[in-house]
Amino acid sequence: MTKTSSPAWLVLDDVSFAYGRGPAVNQSLNLTLGPGIVGLLGPNGAGKSTLMRMLATLARPRSGRILWRGTDIAREPDALRATLGYLPQDFGVYPALSAREFLSFLAAVKGLPPRATADRVDECLALVGLHDVADRALASCSGGMRQRVGIAQALLNDPQLLVVDEPTVGLDPAERLRFRHLLTELAGERLVLLSTHIVSDVEASAAALVVLQGGRIVFDGTPAALVAAARGRAWDWTIMPSHLATARKNFVVSQSMHLGEVVQLRVLGEQPPSVTAVPAEPSLEDAYTDLLARAARTPRSPAQAVA
Amino acid sequence: MSAALPVAIAAPGAAPTRGLAHARHIAGALCIADLRQRVRSGRFRVVALAIVVAGWWCLPRLDAGYMIVAIGDHHRGFYSSAWIGMVLAMMSLLWGLVGFYLVRGTVQRDFETRVWQLLGTTSMRRGAYLLAKWASHMAVMGGLLCATLAVGLVAQWVRAEDRHVDLWELVKPSLFIAMPTLAFSAMLAIWFDVIPVLRRTAGNVAFFFVWIGLLTAGPAAIDHERHARAAGVPAPAEQPWTSDLPAMRMMQWSIEHQIARGLPDKTRLEGFCIGCGGVDAPAARFVWTHWEVRPAVLWGRMLWLAAAIVGVLLAAPLLDWAGARVAAPAAAGRRSAPRPLRWLRALLQPLQGSALGVLVAAEVFVVLRPRPLWWWAAWLPLWAVQLFAPRHAVALAMLGGWTLLLDVFSRSGLRDREHGTLDLVSTAPGSQRRLLWARVIAGVGLAGFAAAPGLLHEAFAHPAMFATACAMAASIALWGLASAAATRSSRPFELVFIALAYANTQGLPWLDAAARGNGVVLAHLAAAGLAAAILVLSLRADRQGMPRTP
Numbered sequence: 001m002t003k004t005s006s007p008a009w010l011v012l013d014d015v016s017f018a019y020g021r022g023p024a025v026n027q028s029l030n031l032t033l034g035p036g037i038v039g040l041l042g043p044n045g046a047g048k049s050t051l052m053r054m055l056a057t058l059a060r061p062r063s064g065r066i067l068w069r070g071t072d073i074a075r076e077p078d079a080l081r082a083t084l085g086y087l088p089q090d091f092g093v094y095p096a097l098s099a100r101e102f103l104s105f106l107a108a109v110k111g112l113p114p115r116a117t118a119d120r121v122d123e124c125l126a127l128v129g130l131h132d133v134a135d136r137a138l139a140s141c142s143g144g145m146r147q148r149v150g151i152a153q154a155l156l157n158d159p160q161l162l163v164v165d166e167p168t169v170g171l172d173p174a175e176r177l178r179f180r181h182l183l184t185e186l187a188g189e190r191l192v193l194l195s196t197h198i199v200s201d202v203e204a205s206a207a208a209l210v211v212l213q214g215g216r217i218v219f220d221g222t223p224a225a226l227v228a229a230a231r232g233r234a235w236d237w238t239i240m241p242s243h244l245a246t247a248r249k250n251f252v253v254s255q256s257m258h259l260g261e262v263v264q265l266r267v268l269g270e271q272p273p274s275v276t277a278v279p280a281e282p283s284l285e286d287a288y289t290d291l292l293a294r295a296a297r298t299p300r301s302p303a304q305a306v307a
Numbered sequence: 308m309s310a311a312l313p314v315a316i317a318a319p320g321a322a323p324t325r326g327l328a329h330a331r332h333i334a335g336a337l338c339i340a341d342l343r344q345r346v347r348s349g350r351f352r353v354v355a356l357a358i359v360v361a362g363w364w365c366l367p368r369l370d371a372g373y374m375i376v377a378i379g380d381h382h383r384g385f386y387s388s389a390w391i392g393m394v395l396a397m398m399s400l401l402w403g404l405v406g407f408y409l410v411r412g413t414v415q416r417d418f419e420t421r422v423w424q425l426l427g428t429t430s431m432r433r434g435a436y437l438l439a440k441w442a443s444h445m446a447v448m449g450g451l452l453c454a455t456l457a458v459g460l461v462a463q464w465v466r467a468e469d470r471h472v473d474l475w476e477l478v479k480p481s482l483f484i485a486m487p488t489l490a491f492s493a494m495l496a497i498w499f500d501v502i503p504v505l506r507r508t509a510g511n512v513a514f515f516f517v518w519i520g521l522l523t524a525g526p527a528a529i530d531h532e533r534h535a536r537a538a539g540v541p542a543p544a545e546q547p548w549t550s551d552l553p554a555m556r557m558m559q560w561s562i563e564h565q566i567a568r569g570l571p572d573k574t575r576l577e578g579f580c581i582g583c584g585g586v587d588a589p590a591a592r593f594v595w596t597h598w599e600v601r602p603a604v605l606w607g608r609m610l611w612l613a614a615a616i617v618g619v620l621l622a623a624p625l626l627d628w629a630g631a632r633v634a635a636p637a638a639a640g641r642r643s644a645p646r647p648l649r650w651l652r653a654l655l656q657p658l659q660g661s662a663l664g665v666l667v668a669a670e671v672f673v674v675l676r677p678r679p680l681w682w683w684a685a686w687l688p689l690w691a692v693q694l695f696a697p698r699h700a701v702a703l704a705m706l707g708g709w710t711l712l713l714d715v716f717s718r719s720g721l722r723d724r725e726h727g728t729l730d731l732v733s734t735a736p737g738s739q740r741r742l743l744w745a746r747v748i749a750g751v752g753l754a755g756f757a758a759a760p761g762l763l764h765e766a767f768a769h770p771a772m773f774a775t776a777c778a779m780a781a782s783i784a785l786w787g788l789a790s791a792a793a794t795r796s797s798r799p800f801e802l803v804f805i806a807l808a809y810a811n812t813q814g815l816p817w818l819d820a821a822a823r824g825n826g827v828v829l830a831h832l833a834a835a836g837l838a839a840a841i842l843v844l845s846l847r848a849d850r851q852g853m854p855r856t857p
Contacts (some may be wrong), residue, residue: 027777056734078736092727096645096676105669108662109742110735112395117665137645137676153731 006039008032009191010055010161015064025050026215028062037187039202039223040195041288042212048195051212052165055193055276056086068161082111085159087150089166089195095139096218099149102138106153125154127182130195143170151179162192168201180204199285211291218295220241223284230287235267237277247273254289268293318393333431336673337439341413342446350796354409358402362455365398366391366462376585378562381586384595387469389476391459393558393598396480396843397581398455400553402448403492404518408511408798410444410493414500423630433623437497441619444493445486449713452481452489452545469596479598484554487611491521491552494615501622503632508714511801519809525555525632531576546600548607565599645676666745671753673722674715685711693761698769701761702821703774706808708757709783709818713804715753716787717797724795739846743788750784761820769821771828776820778831785838792845 012031018024026047042048053059054066057077066073068080093102100121107117125131128148138146147170152300154162164183168176183205194206202209202223209226211219219226234254239247241263247253252272255266266280267273268290282290332380345351365375366386376394377383384390414437417423426436428578456477464470499505528551536542546564550557562579655671658664689711692704709716723729723742732738755762765772773789783804790800807818816822817830 053730056730057731058733081734081736084734084793088730090727093730094669094673094722094726094728096673101669101672104665106661106731106735108665108669109732109738111662111737111741113664114660114665117662137647139645150731157735 009034009069011065011067013065013067013258015054015061015066017047017054017059018062024062024215026054026061026212029217031210031217031220033191033193033208035187035189035191036205036208037183037192037194038208038210039197039206040193040210040212041197041202043292044197046212047215048095048197048212049165052086052088052163052193052195055161056084056088056163057081080161083152083157083160085157085162087154087162087164087167089169091150093138093146093149095137098135098137099125099141099145099152100134102149103153103156107156110157112157112194120156120158124155127155128152129178144172144175147171148175151182156194160190162186162190163195164193165195166197167194168196168198176201199288203284211288213292213295219291226287226291227282227284230268230290232279232281233268233290234280234282235269235272235277236280237265237267237273238262239265252289252293331435333429334435334439334442337426337436338442341440341443341794345410345443345447350794351409353448354405355454358405358451359454359458361401362398362458363462366459368466369468369588372585372587374580374586374589376579376581377583377586377589378566378579378593381583381590382566383589383592385592386463386466387471387476387594387596388463388473389462389479389598390595391463392456392477392480393484393595395452395455395459396484396554396556396581399452399481399485399488400522400581402452402455402485403488403553404515404804406444406448406451406489407492407496407499407514407518407846408802409647410447411496411499411510411514413439413443414440414497415506418500418630418633424664427627427630431627434620437619437623438616439495441490441493441616445490448493449486452485456481456548468592471596473596478596481606483600484558487608487615488553490612490615491618492518494618497619498622500769501625501629508717508797508801511798512710512713512805515802515805515809517817521552522555525551525553528556529559533708546604548601548603550604550607550611552611554608557600557608561598561600566593566595577827601711646678648672648676651675663741663745663748666741667748667752670719670745670749674719674749674753681710689757690760693758694764698707698765698818698821700771701764702776702819703811704774705758705779705820706759706811706818709754709780710805712753712757712807713801714797716750716784717791717800717804718787720751720788720791721795721797743842743846746788747785750782750788754780754784758820772821775822775828775831778828778835779818779820782831782835782838785835785842789838789845793841 010033012029015026015029016024023204029051040048040051050059054061057073057080060074065153072080074082080253083110089123094105097105101113103121103124108114112120121214122131122134125134128151130145130148130152133141133145138149141149147167151164151167154164168179180201183194186192187205187207194202196202206223209219209221209223210217211226234290237247239262241258241261244256244263244265247265247267248256252268253265254268257264266286267277268286269280272279280286367373369376372382374383376397384393417426422718459477460472465474495514495517499510502510504510505513532542546557546560558579651671655664655668658668664758686708689704689707693708718725723732732742755777758780762773762776765776787800789798790803804818807815811818816827819827
């Protein structure tokens with residue numbers, strides 16, 4: 001449950017959430033997080049965005065508490081909001097404003113002192129590489145540029161907690177790389193929560209990893225620990241293409257690649273799928289796929305079983 | 308090299324439906340989905356409740372002190388099934404207006420949410436899609452009409468003037484008077500979604516005048532017939548099968564020939580009023596247990612229904628064109644860059660020194676930069692009139708200015724929802740309070756700016772008018788925000804504003820800055836106070852903490 005020996009900044013104490021009277025989206029979440037980058041992984045519908053919204057003070061847990069440096073954020077959201085940067089998965093902008101004007105507007109909304117605003121806006125624009133187009137109306141900006149404006153606005157108040165939900169969606173490979181570097185630079189004395197379904201984003205920047213499935217935490221540890229858990233469970237297996245469908249049906253296949261007349265599979269499991277299969281070193285993606293497959297088989301108490 | 312796809316794209320043996328059955332299937336599915344989407348909203352329930360209450364209110368007790376529907380010199384029928392049915396059908400003039408604002412926007416929503424991109428790439432016929440939307444509109448309005456009929460039934464029993472229930476006589480007027488009227492309103496709701504310029508505030512304003520135009524056709528025809536008769540032209544032997552949309556001429560004929568034929572003084576039953584207001588008691592009651600009407604006349608009414616359906620189908624060829632012109636606020640600017648308005652930036656530069664000033668300036672930029680040239684040009688005559696014309700024209704020009712800014716007043720409180728910036732601003736401490744202040748200042752400032760030449764002109768010449776205009780500016784700006792906070796829609800405020808503006812031309816001075824006496828200024832001061840209280844309450848609700856559902 002506890003990630004590292006670093007100080008506990010953010011504590012989730014038996015947190016659950018449901019929409020109205022519907023079924024629980026998040027159940028019994030327990031976490032203790034300190035400074036650093038924490039990757040939040042999970043399949044679609046795992047409850048990642050809902051958890052992010054609770055952490056961003058946009059949704060109140062149905063039960064349990066979320067403590068930011070000892071303060072319950074459901075009772076005193078402003079205690080966290082003053083030091084929170086949030087990049088939602090979907091957001092809009094005012095197309096009539098330029099990037100600089102929009103960021104100045106949001107700086108004022110966040111209550112930044114006006115004298116410091118202009119410099120801070122320039123810094124943030126430079127951080128996301130928008131300095132050259134800062135005065136262009138957002139109406140004429142591409143989706144990727146708008147996404148970078150979103151990243152910049154999250155940094156305006158130099159947040160202690162940075163919550164970013166699918167931040168690299170819409171970015172080209174160069175921008176994605178730039179964003180990963182930016183996250184690493186930012187991670188020093190702050191807690192960055194990076195929610196994504198792109199495993200490589202987490203692999204490149206996160207020191208800690210939380211995996212959600214079916215609204216529950218199924219893993220809480222380091223990426224290396226997750227990979228270690230999958231060691232001895234990954235197999236490379238070469239088969240004929242005509243057997244591919246059967247193999248997919250009977251085994252957990254994390255990768256498949258056509259190599260001329262044959263197909264090479266990465267199969268995950270305790271036993272090799274065939275005597276012709278050879279042991280392989282699992283990647284983080286393999287380990288993640290293996291974890292989800294195991295958790296799906298033990299839906300009630302998966303975290304303890306696999307963490 | 309070829310390979311069989313391992314994914315079945317159609318169930319073997321399940322031939323897709325074609326032709327009329329296919330269209331009916333799609334239209335049915337669309338209509339049901341649309342209806343579910345609406346009926347599950349809280350706003351629908353509130354409006355339904357309001358209409359049910361209004362239906363009860365239309366059937367007052369004998370000593371209630373007011374009348375809603377009366378014939379001639381405040382006569383009405385005993386509350387029989389037939390008369391109650393007739394009263395509720397007459398109210399369709401109002402339901403058609405309110406219903407438009409309730410049902411419109413579903414086609415627009417499909418465009419803005421990009422659902423249309425999913426639907427438009429299927430084999431669905433455009434006409435079937437629009438007919439489904441129209442049917443959904445009709446189901447909503449018809450459902451509300453049924454609810455008022457149920458209220459009418461209860462009223463008949465409770466009022467106990469005539470407890471003999473005749474369901475056909477109760478329903479008949481609604482079927483032949485109200486439904487064609489509502490069908491036309493539903494058709495216009497489709498057209499107002501399809502034509503890009505009519506999708507938002509401009510359309511809400513325009514519809515009000517279209518509806519008023521449709522309503523005036525009836526009284527005009529009645530007057531014309533009266534003049535013709537006075538000039539010696541004989542009345543037709545039987546009721547004409549044609550009718551105006553709200554069937555006023557038809558109702559007038561029925562009144563004249565069914566009730567008044569036995570009375571010596573027919574002039575006492577000439578005409579009828581809807582929303583008659585305060586009356587001590589009805590002048591007299593008459594027996595109305597059966598609405599006499601020729602079948603040909605009823606078939607004539609069905610022509611309006613057919614016209615509405617044809618009108619819906621006529622919009623089908625425009626659908627793809629309309630779907631490509633998305634007017635969602637977040638996307639509207641993508642087609643053309645807004646004007647930078649450097650003069651405005653220079654004008655607002657002094658505000659940049661404070662956080663609140665930055666917010667106010669951003670509010671003003673957001674609302675003024677996307678304005679087209681004609682909008683700016685319209686201010687020239689309005690301000691010229693405010694500077695040089697007599698006071699009544701000045702008041703009218705001020706009202707014109709506020710109307711030009713109507714979408715600013717009605718939508719400022721909804722901007723974060725409409726632009727998708729709500730999550731960005733909601734996670735900042737105290738952001739709601741700051742934004743509210745900025746919007747109040749920007750709204751009142753723009754309302755004052757719209758009337759600035761007039762205010763300057765009248766400040767010394769007519770201080771009372773100056774005070775009234777200032778109170779109106781504040782009240783309009785605050786009510787726009789309060790209405791948005793309370794209803795999360797721009798339409799209620801737009802409808803009330805434009806109805807009051809129209810009432811201004813009919814002698815009701817609620818938006819007339821030149822009105823004499825203290826009544827109007829006091830009313831606006833009170834209204835501004837009430838609106839401010841609603842805004843404070845909405846802010847308090849936000850302060851209670853985070854919402855439970857995202």
